[in-house]
Amino acid sequence: LVITIIVLLILAGVTIATLTGENGILTKANESKEKTTKAGAYEKVEMAVAGSIGEDGELDYDELEKNLSKVEGIDKSTVPEEITKESFLITVTVDGTKVTIKENGEVELAFNAEEWDRTAASEDCFVWKSDNKNEEDYNTIIGYTEKIGNYSTLRVPSRCKIIEMTSNYDLNMQSRSFVSNIREVELPNTIIKIGYSAFTDDKSLKKITIPNSVTSIGTEAFSGCTSLTSITIPNSVTSIRFETFKGCTNLTNITIPNSVTSIEYQAFKGCTSLTSITIPNSVASIGVRAFVGCTNLQTINVKGYLEAPSGWSEYWNEECNATINWGQ
Secondary structure (H helix, E strand, O other), X not given: OHHHHHHHHHHOOOOHHHHHOOXXXXXXXXXXXXXXXXXXXXXXHHHHHHOOEOOOOOEOHXXXXXXXXXXXXXXXXXXOOOOOHHHOOEEEEEOXXXXXXXXXXXXXXXXXXXXXXXXXXXXXXXXXXXXXXXXXXXXXXXXXXXXXXXXXXXXXXXXXXXXXXXXXXXXXXXXXXXXXXXXXXXXXXXXXXXXXXXXXXXXXXXXXXXXXXXXXXXXXXXXXXXXXXXXXXXXXXXXXXXXXXXXXXXXXXXEOOOOOOEEXXXXXXXXXXXXXXXXXXXXOEEXXXXXXXXXXXXXXXXOOOOEOOOOHHHHHOOOOOOEEEEOO
16 A cells, blocks of 8 residues: 555655655654654553552552553563562553653653664764773763854763763863853753753853753853753752852743752852742752842742751842742
8 A cells, every 4th residue: 555655646746755755755654653652652651650649649559550551552571560669660661662650650751762862963073081981981971072063952962971061171172062052952861960060151052951860960060051041950850059050140930849959059149030939848958148149039939948057048138139938
């Protein structure tokens, strides 16, 4: 049937390239089918998980095992025989698509490195801390090479686990992030750490997608990113470090998840466009001068109990007129 359709289309004047090229009709049709299959697999697993949550809001592991086994199209060999706390992260296969389940009940499509790298920037666009595959630093990016070119959207390859600034100035860092034309950065689910000064003074960066694989965002990681307007911190991160967002003068929206337990000294110093911020009840401590220089900050909504040094509230309001709303 497919061959017949192709022949008919060719007779109608449609070229092979139009059919099978990168943006061809058949290529796009296959991509659409693949997306539909993935979406269906995700929905099936999500429903199984939702039906396994007890009245206490927690996952019932016995029910989860039963419900997953009943999912249409699931490879039962990927379902643990007995689900316990130690079973997570669980990855099951439904209709050929891998789907992961986290301990907190979150469901997401499993990361496919091969698929990701098809549209990622080539590895020679980056300065790697080591070129030896047997060394841990092989997976660490410390800068860009001149091959970064005029990328406006940069998809980092799956080889990367850590991004950080280097102190080795012998590595000719002329094309480091702060002098690039990059407007958006997409990070793979292989990255576990955004290290010290990873994007410091990247004045072109407007958007960055941080995956849930990231567990640590280092000191001054986004300091001086004056074009950054919005950022969502994943619920895998537990602290906002010293001066992480210092000088992000166009930052108007930031989402802090319930996983964060501490916000350190001057974390948001000089975020002059920030008008309000919500501190989740997971946060137990905030360093002094956390919001110093946030001249347009009007409200700080605090949802939980905070442990802070003497005089901390005065430091919060230094150089800003923010109203602190407790329990909101």
